[in-house]
Amino acid sequence: MQKVITFLWFKDTLAEEAANFYVSVIKGARITKLMRVGKAGPGPEGSVLTVEFEIGGQTFVALNGNPESNFTEAMSLMINCDTQEEIDTYWEKLSAGGKKVQCGWLVDKYGVSWQIVTPLLLEMLNDKDAAKSERVMRAMMQMTKIEIAPLKKAYDG
Numbered sequence: 606m607q608k609v610i611t612f613l614w615f616k617d618t619l620a621e622e623a624a625n626f627y628v629s630v631i632k633g634a635r636i637t638k639l640m641r642v643g644k645a646g647p648g649p650e651g652s653v654l655t656v657e658f659e660i661g662g663q664t665f666v667a668l669n670g671n672p673e674s675n676f677t678e679a680m681s682l683m684i685n686c687d688t689q690e691e692i693d694t695y696w697e698k699l700s701a702g703g704k705k706v707q708c709g710w711l712v713d714k715y716g717v718s719w720q721i722v723t724p725l726l727l728e729m730l731n732d733k734d735a736a737k738s739e740r741v742m743r744a745m746m747q748m749t750k751i752e753i754a755p756l757k758k759a760y761d762g
Contacts, residue, residue, distance in 0.1 A: 607664045611682075614674045615715060620667035623715045624656040627665075630698045631684070634660040681710065681718035689753045695721045696750045709751040722751055729760045737762070 615623055621639070628634040638657035642648045648669070656667045660682075686692040696705075699721070702714030709722045729741040737760050744759035745751070 611663070611665045612668065613665060613676075613717065614668045614670040616670060616674050617672055618652070618669050619715055620669045621653045621656050623717070624658045624665075624667045626713075626715070627660065628658055630695070631660050634658060637664070676712075676716040676718065678706075678710070678712070678718045681720050683720040683722060685722060685724050687723065692721055692723065692751055692753070695719075705749050707749055708745050709748070723753055725753065726751060726756060729756060732760070 613620075613623075624636055628636055636656060636658045638655075639653055640655040640657075642650055642652045642654045644650055648654065652669070654669060658665050658667065684695050686695060692709075696711065699713050699719050700711040703716075704712045706712065706718075709720050709726075710718060711721065712718050726741070726745065730738050730745075732738045732741075740759040740762065741756055744755055748755070
């Protein structure tokens with residue numbers, strides 16, 4: 606059993622829709638449990654209360670909240686991508702109906718913030734050669750979606 610689980614509180618009745626969306630977009634993700642409302646409530650009996658799903662071996666729970674439930678960019682989910690094709694796929698699918706931000710960040714149509722990045726970026730930003738890492742940082746700051754080739758070019762000088 607996973608000790609710490611990310612619990613996402615969605616507006617109204619969007620938990621199941623959001624969880625189904627995430628498992629359709631992210632390879633290997635799956636729904637593991639649905640909890641329905643009983644006679645005691647809250648909400649109509651038989652309606653979905655929570656959806657447990659798994660992404661990359663990590664458990665998440667989506668809850669049907671209330672109309673005032675909002676996510677902020679203060680919490681995000683990060684997907685590490687090995688190729689530009691993988692970045693492009695997640696970027697387009699997760700940002701559809703949402704908003705593309707900057708430096709690999711996006712907000713999906715449910716209000717959840719995501720970072721679509723490559724581990725290579727962190728390696729280049731953490732290089733002992735400050736000039737290399739500064740060039741990469743400058744290049745990244747000009748990007749909306751992460752582009753590996755321009756980052757490598759900046760790194761190489």
